[in-house]
Amino acid sequence: MNINEIFANLDYGPAPEAKDMANGWLDGHGRKFGHFIDGQFTPHKKGFTSINPATEEELARISNGTKVDVDKAVKAARVALPLWQALSGFERAKYLYAIARQLQKHSRLFAVLESMDNGKVIRESRDADIPLAVRHFYHHAGWAMHVETRFKGYSPYGVCGQIIPWNFPLLMLSWKIAPALAAGNTLVLKPAEFTPLTALLFAQICSEAGLPKGVVNIVTGEGETGAAIVEHEDVDKIAFTGSTEVGKIIRKTTAGTGKGLSLELGGKSPYIVFENADIDSAIEGLVDAIWFNQGEVCCAGSRLLVHESIETIFIEKLKARMDKLRVGDPLDKSMDMGALVAPIQVQNIKKMLEQGKKEGCTIYEAKGKIPATGSFLKPTLITDVSPAHSLVSEEIFGPVLVALSFRNPDEAVALANNTKYGLAASVWSENINLALDIAPRIKSGIVWINCTNQLDASAGFGGYKESGFGREGGAEGMVSYLKRDWEAKLKPYVLEQPRKAAEVKNSSSIDHTAKNYIGGKQARGDSGYSRQVISQNGAMIGTVAEGNRKDIRNGVEAARKGLGWGSKPAHFRAQILYYLGENLDYRRQEFAERLRQLNSLSAAAAKNEVDLSIQRLFAYAGWADKYDGAVHNVPIRAIAAAMIEPMGVIGIVAPQNFALLASISMLAPAIAMGNSVVLVPSDNAPLAMTDFYQIIQTSDVPDGVINIITGGSNDLAKTLAEHDGVDALWFAGDQAGSVMVEKASTGNLKQVWTNLGKDLNWSDSEKFAGDYFLQKATQVKNVWIPYGA
Numbered sequence: 079m080n081i082n083e084i085f086a087n088l089d090y091g092p093a094p095e096a097k098d099m100a101n102g103w104l105d106g107h108g109r110k111f112g113h114f115i116d117g118q119f120t121p122h123k124k125g126f127t128s129i130n131p132a133t134e135e136e137l138a139r140i141s142n143g144t145k146v147d148v149d150k151a152v153k154a155a156r157v158a159l160p161l162w163q164a165l166s167g168f169e170r171a172k173y174l175y176a177i178a179r180q181l182q183k184h185s186r187l188f189a190v191l192e193s194m195d196n197g198k199v200i201r202e203s204r205d206a207d208i209p210l211a212v213r214h215f216y217h218h219a220g221w222a223m224h225v226e227t228r229f230k231g232y233s234p235y236g237v238c239g240q241i242i243p244w245n246f247p248l249l250m251l252s253w254k255i256a257p258a259l260a261a262g263n264t265l266v267l268k269p270a271e272f273t274p275l276t277a278l279l280f281a282q283i284c285s286e287a288g289l290p291k292g293v294v295n296i297v298t299g300e301g302e303t304g305a306a307i308v309e310h311e312d313v314d315k316i317a318f319t320g321s322t323e324v325g326k327i328i329r330k331t332t333a334g335t336g337k338g339l340s341l342e343l344g345g346k347s348p349y350i351v352f353e354n355a356d357i358d359s360a361i362e363g364l365v366d367a368i369w370f371n372q373g374e375v376c377c378a379g380s381r382l383l384v385h386e387s388i389e390t391i392f393i394e395k396l397k398a399r400m401d402k403l404r405v406g407d408p409l410d411k412s413m414d415m416g417a418l419v420a421p422i423q424v425q426n427i428k429k430m431l432e433q434g435k436k437e438g439c440t441i442y443e444a445k446g447k448i449p450a451t452g453s454f455l456k457p458t459l460i461t462d463v464s465p466a467h468s469l470v471s472e473e474i475f476g477p478v479l480v481a482l483s484f485r486n487p488d489e490a491v492a493l494a495n496n497t498k499y500g501l502a503a504s505v506w507s508e509n510i511n512l513a514l515d516i517a518p519r520i521k522s523g524i525v526w527i528n529c530t531n532q533l534d535a536s537a538g539f540g541g542y543k544e545s546g547f548g549r550e551g552g553a554e555g556m557v558s559y560l561k562r563d564w565e566a567k568l569k570p571y572v573l574e575q576p577r578k579a580a581e582v583k584n585s586s587s588i589d590h591t592a593k594n595y596i597g598g599k600q601a602r603g604d605s606g607y608s609r610q611v612i613s614q615n616g617a618m619i620g621t622v623a624e625g626n627r628k629d630i631r632n633g634v635e636a637a638r639k640g641l642g643w644g645s646k647p648a649h650f651r652a653q654i655l656y657y658l659g660e661n662l663d664y665r666r667q668e669f670a671e672r673l674r675q676l677n678s679l680s681a682a683a684a685k686n687e688v689d690l691s692i693q694r695l696f697a698y699a700g701w702a703d704k705y706d707g708a709v710h711n712v713p714i715r716a717i718a719a720a721m722i723e724p725m726g727v728i729g730i731v732a733p734q735n736f737a738l739l740a741s742i743s744m745l746a747p748a749i750a751m752g753n754s755v756v757l758v759p760s761d762n763a764p765l766a767m768t769d770f771y772q773i774i775q776t777s778d779v780p781d782g783v784i785n786i787i788t789g790g791s792n793d794l795a796k797t798l799a800e801h802d803g804v805d806a807l808w809f810a811g812d813q814a815g816s817v818m819v820e821k822a823s824t825g826n827l828k829q830v831w832t833n834l835g836k837d838l839n840w841s842d843s844e845k846f847a848g849d850y851f852l853q854k855a856t857q858v859k860n861v862w863i864p865y866g867a
């Protein structure tokens with residue numbers, strides 16, 4: 079094309095990025111790689127090939143990690159652990175800093191290699207993936223310096239197993255490795271089968287940075303290699319990013335093992351455009367939201383929700399913009415979109431589109447050309463869909479946007495939340511009041527106002543609901559790599575033998591059967607059966623309802639209706655908690671007497687348990703308006719507000735001992751943070767909590783905030799664990815019960831805390847009147863609000 083022709087059609091010329099250095103690096107390794115274990119590369123063994131999805135050329139041969147390889151890597155990480163932990167924070171910081179510097183020095187090589195291996199355009203790998211990865215190591219060099227003082231009373235997990243997907247290979251690696259090392263862990267990481275190359279180059283960087291051997295180990299392989307890491311007995315924590323399906327498998331495998339777990343899973347994030355949005359900006363934002371990285375982004379704004387009044391013009395402008403997107407050679411600097419990661423990904427998306435067509439949707443493909451070979455797809459828009467349509471509910475993980483419209487803000491929120499996922503959302507409106515009203519109502523870990531895909535090492539990233547749990551980035555991300563020191567020192571919890579009645583109840587008193595407490599009322603148990611309450615010395619002292627599945631279902635229903643409690647001012651919640659404390663204080667003698675009667679406590683011990691329960695209610699009344707969020711220091715002109723939000727409905731199963739105090743110690747932080755609760759009190763001494771109904775009723779607790787179901791703890795715990803209306807579950811009981819609830823809760827990936835079958839001393843105020851349960855009662859939502867005139 080000559081210059082006159084270029085002026086005539088104003089088309090782009092080719093702007094190729096050189097790949098000699100990347101090819102040179104691959105050739106230098108003979109295009110064959112082993113694993114990186116104990117500071118060195120192992121010889122190449124049988125495995126698979128890494129293919130450039132744009133050109134279909136073979137890039138290198140990769141070893142498929144076996145159980146033996148994983149075991150070697152875990153052993154190396156275990157040996158390195160004490161040496162790594164013996165270093166000062168400053169020493170560890172220097173290593174993280176050195177890694178950041180090395181990454182920066184070789185940034186172009188990383189960017190080119192990433193584009194060749196993954197298919198993403200160089201514009202993105204060069205300007206987003208690699209700089210963000212570098213930033214992560216710098217940021218966490220800082221955490222290495224400060225972790226001991228900022229997280230006093232915490233220790234690193236030990237050996238971490240980390241498994242990452244193929245969409246942001248180096249970036250996901252840095253999100254996993256930087257905080258793990260900063261916290262003092264060693265690790266074994268498995269990159270995705272499709273994209274192992276930058277992880278292997280990173281291993282070389284670790285050597286060049288002088289990182290002690292065994293601290294970072296990279297084992298390449300397929301799903302089974304990942305499973306071998308998850309199943310390895312000597313791994314203390316698993317950090318996984320990938321599909322919700324595999325996340326659920328990992329949740330089941332790790333259940334009851336005591337392994338720490340954080341899961342970053344899929345999404346179907348809403349992109350909400352109000353009629354008062356700056357439409358052109360919203361269109362540009364949308365291009366970035368769904369066609370960045372070919373749409374292979376977990377937080378992609380893949381569900382457009384547009385105000386009905388601007389739908390026609392918006393879709394028209396969007397199609398015009400889509401037609402201008404350039405899809406092609408990822409190493410061409412003026413391409414907008416590259417290749418998808420592999421032919422199978424293209425096939426899967428085509429299949430989903432076929433299914434969508436059968437369900438009656440309209441498919442619009444951008445007019446621009448795509449290369450004839452390679453894994454390319456056109457930017458695609460789906461219209462004429464309803465919320466029930468498979469393309470609206472399923473994650474497509476490609477360059478496909480689905481569009482729906484809404485009539486008013488309430489409908490926008492309802493549609494946005496109508497998904498099993500909860501990773502991110504974008505809200506577009508020039509009316510900041512409206513945008514800030516919408517942000518807290520969306521159930522997702524991130525909300526971007528008038529922007530999208532903003533990520534930074536200082537701001538936590540992670541989801542609500544089936545998008546997983548745990549955060550990556552910021553202080554909230556560091557917590558995912560640390561555990562409380564005291565948890566390691568607990569003794570096993572021993573279940574009491576069923577109590578046997580030695581004597582018949584005194585017939586002179588009026589017969590009294592405590593019912594359940596649901597939606598602010600005492601409710602007869604569904605089963606029609608009662609459960610005898612027998613004192614520790616064998617006296618039959620009353621009966622309570624034998625709760626069943628239906629009672630739990632009613633309790634959860636009432637608790638969901640009580641969720642408005644979370645949007646009440648913290649001051650109001652504090653007042654109610656103080657009031658509960660005050661009313662319990664009036665009746666302290668009576669409660670102490672009840673505890674003596676139930677558990678043969680000494681007068682002093684019974685009085686102490688009641689006094690501590692009152693103190694705990696006061697402690698959490700005090701916390702209600704003090705346990706709050708932060709504003710992160712992100713490197714753009716934006717406020718990134720880390721808001722603390724309640725989990726929703728929390729199921730609480732109390733242990734047998736500390737019949738009053740244990741229930742109160744969990745109930746109080748849960749409601750202080752705005753959750754509503756379904757509580758199963760001690761199953762052999764439930765009367766302490768059924769007596770508490772009257773305290774609840776006289777303390778102005780709104781209906782549905784506290785619901786109490788009596789019965790067999792482990793049976794009711796199973797129902798709570800399986801119930802999709804329960805957002806989090808806290809279980810204090812025996813080891814078998816702890817394993818069972820973790821396994822049973824995989825359905826909706828609810829966040830589960832258990833005592834791991836350990837005996838907790840609930841009278842220890844240092845542990846149970848502080849932030850231990852507050853952390854578990856809340857999740858962090860980062861709301862990004864850019865500013866500038």
Ligand code: NDP
Pocket residue numbers: 241242243244245246268269270271272299300301302303304305306308319320321322324325327328342343344345375376473475501545
């Ligand atoms: P997968 O869940 O299939 O794979 C993720 C990683 O897990 C890969 O390394 C994979 O190995 C490995 N793996 C597969 N099976 C097992 C197993 N049974 N046990 C342990 N590890 C296993 O997801 P994809 O790689 O296909 O990535 C796409 C998905 O990941 C999308 O759903 C996307 O939403 C989600 N994702 C979420 C992100 C987030 O931050 N929330 C970020 C990026 C992606 P192999 O490569 O060999 O299959």
